[in-house]
Amino acid sequence: MIVKRMNRGYVMKSKTKIVVLHLKELIYTGIFAVLGILFIVLLIIMFLPDKKEASRTGATPSVTYVPGIYTTSLLLNDNVLDIQVTVDEYRINDVSIVNLDEAVATMFPLIEPAFETLSMQICEQQSTDNITYSNDNKYTSMVLLNAIKASLEKAMIPATNTASATEALD
Numbered sequence: 001m002i003v004k005r006m007n008r009g010y011v012m013k014s015k016t017k018i019v020v021l022h023l024k025e026l027i028y029t030g031i032f033a034v035l036g037i038l039f040i041v042l043l044i045i046m047f048l049p050d051k052k053e054a055s056r057t058g059a060t061p062s063v064t065y066v067p068g069i070y071t072t073s074l075l076l077n078d079n080v081l082d083i084q085v086t087v088d089e090y091r092i093n094d095v096s097i098v099n100l101d102e103a104v105a106t107m108f109p110l111i112e113p114a115f116e117t118l119s120m121q122i123c124e125q126q127s128t129d130n131i132t133y134s135n136d137n138k139y140t141s142m143v144l145l146n147a148i149k150a151s152l153e154k155a156m157i158p159a160t161n162t163a164s165a166t167e168a169l170d
Contacts, residue, residue: 085151
């Protein structure tokens with residue numbers, strides 16, 4: 001409170017104020033403050049990019065291929081069936097059947113559905129590991145999967161060439 005004195009100017013008068021804090025209110029305030037901080041930390045953790053996702057998209061995969069189209073031939077009842085795999089440097093782009101004769105499709109009716117299932121899984125997973133197939137077409141799937149693996153082995157860069165290439169760079 002400011003009081004004006006006649007000759008001396010302004011002088012401040014103060015009254016002592018006493019603040020009464022209840023323990024229950026302090027506890028509630030502390031709990032809400034901690035919950036608020038935890039909520040903010042949780043939001044930061046949720047919306048920052050994940051290290052796994054960043055390494056998945058930013059890092060180069062461990063398997064590298066020579067870009068191109070690679071084929072492996074299967075001989076079924078004197079008919080040739082070609083499995084074609086298209087790859088670029090780090091991805092399996094397409095897996096397809098070439099030269100599927102009507103006679104082969106009629107004699108082996110499980111080839112097309114089994115191959116479609118395998119093709120989708122390989123393109124999604126970018127690997128021939130952990131591929132699942134039904135027991136109804138187990139042997140057909142195994143033959144097709146072995147042909148796809150053979151095509152991918154043709155496309156892979158040999159380990160000795162990559163090791164010598166990295167040594168040459170050093």
